[in-house]
Amino acid sequence: MRASLARFILRVAAWLPLTFAIWYLAAPLLAWPVALLAELFMKSAFGDLIRGVEQSGALLTFITSLKPAQGTLPGAARAVVSAESNVLLFSFGFPMLAALILAAREPHLVRHLLVGYFVLLPFQTWGVVVDVLKNVVILAPPAISAQTGFDSWQREVIVFAYQFGSLILPTVAPAIVWVLMHRRFLENFATQARGGTAQTPSATGAEHSR
Amino acid sequence: MIKFFVWFLALQAGLFGLELTPWAQQWFVVPWTNTLAAISASIVKLFDPEVISHGKVLQSTSSGFAVSIEAGCNGVEATIVLVAAILSFPAKWSRKLIGLAAGVVAVQGLNIVRVISLFYLGQWNFNVFEWAHLYVWQALIMLDVLIVWLLWVRTLPRAAPAVSA
Numbered sequence: 001m002r003a004s005l006a007r008f009i010l011r012v013a014a015w016l017p018l019t020f021a022i023w024y025l026a027a028p029l030l031a032w033p034v035a036l037l038a039e040l041f042m043k044s045a046f047g048d049l050i051r052g053v054e055q056s057g058a059l060l061t062f063i064t065s066l067k068p069a070q071g072t073l074p075g076a077a078r079a080v081v082s083a084e085s086n087v088l089l090f091s092f093g094f095p096m097l098a099a100l101i102l103a104a105r106e107p108h109l110v111r112h113l114l115v116g117y118f119v120l121l122p123f124q125t126w127g128v129v130v131d132v133l134k135n136v137v138i139l140a141p142p143a144i145s146a147q148t149g150f151d152s153w154q155r156e157v158i159v160f161a162y163q164f165g166s167l168i169l170p171t172v173a174p175a176i177v178w179v180l181m182h183r184r185f186l187e188n189f190a191t192q193a194r195g196g197t198a199q200t201p202s203a204t205g206a207e208h209s210r
Numbered sequence: 211m212i213k214f215f216v217w218f219l220a221l222q223a224g225l226f227g228l229e230l231t232p233w234a235q236q237w238f239v240v241p242w243t244n245t246l247a248a249i250s251a252s253i254v255k256l257f258d259p260e261v262i263s264h265g266k267v268l269q270s271t272s273s274g275f276a277v278s279i280e281a282g283c284n285g286v287e288a289t290i291v292l293v294a295a296i297l298s299f300p301a302k303w304s305r306k307l308i309g310l311a312a313g314v315v316a317v318q319g320l321n322i323v324r325v326i327s328l329f330y331l332g333q334w335n336f337n338v339f340e341w342a343h344l345y346v347w348q349a350l351i352m353l354d355v356l357i358v359w360l361l362w363v364r365t366l367p368r369a370a371p372a373v374s375a
Contacts, residue, residue: 005357005360005361005364009357012353016346016349020345020346020349088344088345089344092344092345092346092348092349093349093352095349096349096352096353100353100356159230160227160230163226163230163281164223164226166282167226167281167282167287168222168226168287168290168291170348171291171348171349171351171352172222172291172352174352175291175352175355175356176215178356179356180215183211186360186363189360189364
């Protein structure tokens with residue numbers, strides 16, 4: 001290992017402001033595949049529930065086939081319900097991953113960044129999809145949510161999937177991706193601490209008890 | 211490595227599911243979140259006496275501004291990730307317990323810094339508060355978990371090569 005943990009942490013801290021700034025400025029572009037994947041998944045999995053997705057920056061608006069409650073809006077008979085989701089809320093782990101990749105200074109930086117971005121897309125899509133489902137199935141007024149036809153157990157699954165997709169996945173998925181892409185870095189890192197020189201790409205060399 | 215990740219994901223999902231149960235919320239999450247608000251208030255009072263906590267809320271008595279510590283900001287999820295990572299990694303139980311004790315303190319310590327910083331950022335600029343709250347601090351807490359786990363892994367002795375008789 002070329003540098004100590006302290007130097008690695010400092011490099012991560014130095015890269016974070018830049019990666020966050022680029023991620024924010026490039027959000028409309030970075031969020032575009034998420035919009036496509038989310039629309040594809042929603043139309044495949046939930047049939048007629050979603051008519052289309054509109055993107056404005058990192059904000060996705062899902063046009064549903066659900067009708068507003070009668071009498072709540074003028075012209076409600078022709079209106080449909082829409083639900084919004086902000087991709088930034090589920091993609092902020094990417095600048096964290098980028099900072100970790102850049103700070104590790106391993107070969108193939110660009111390839112790692114691209115792989116990391118594409119690997120995280122399904123997790124970001126998960127967040128957006130369950131966010132939209134939460135909005136129309138759980139948070140919408142009963143007159144609207146009843147039209148979705150979800151059973152109570154399906155609502156429970158949506159609540160769990162939303163909590164997992166918003167509280168755990170956005171940060172854990174990038175950390176896992178980084179660990180998987182930098183196994184040799186981590187092995188060297190551990191070996192250096194023990195005063196060794198081994199460079200085996202395995203993280204199972206520690207003592208076992210399980 | 212595959213075994214580690216399978217255990218890690220399973221433990222993490224299990225602990226997270228457990229956290230969401232009414233029992234865990236009533237007996238662990240809510241009391242912990244209230245304690246976190248009280249600890250944060252007691253630290254802030256050292257330099258700003260016009261701050262109180264009630265329940266999970268940290269409030270300024272002078273400006274009336276308050277922050278409520280909600281799920282995702284009480285450090286419970288980050289702790290679950292750390293616990294799953296340490297328990298899943300092959301090591302002696304004594305070392306796992308030491309790692310858990312030190313790691314939980316490190317994660318929750320930084321989380322208190324997050325709560326206090328957000329309390330003041332919110333009074334200064336709401337846009338900055340939103341950015342720090344929704345994106346930056348979430349990433350920093352997970353980096354803390356990752357670094358604590360890396361430090362712990364570094365302390366583990368390498369297994370002796372197997373000897374065949």
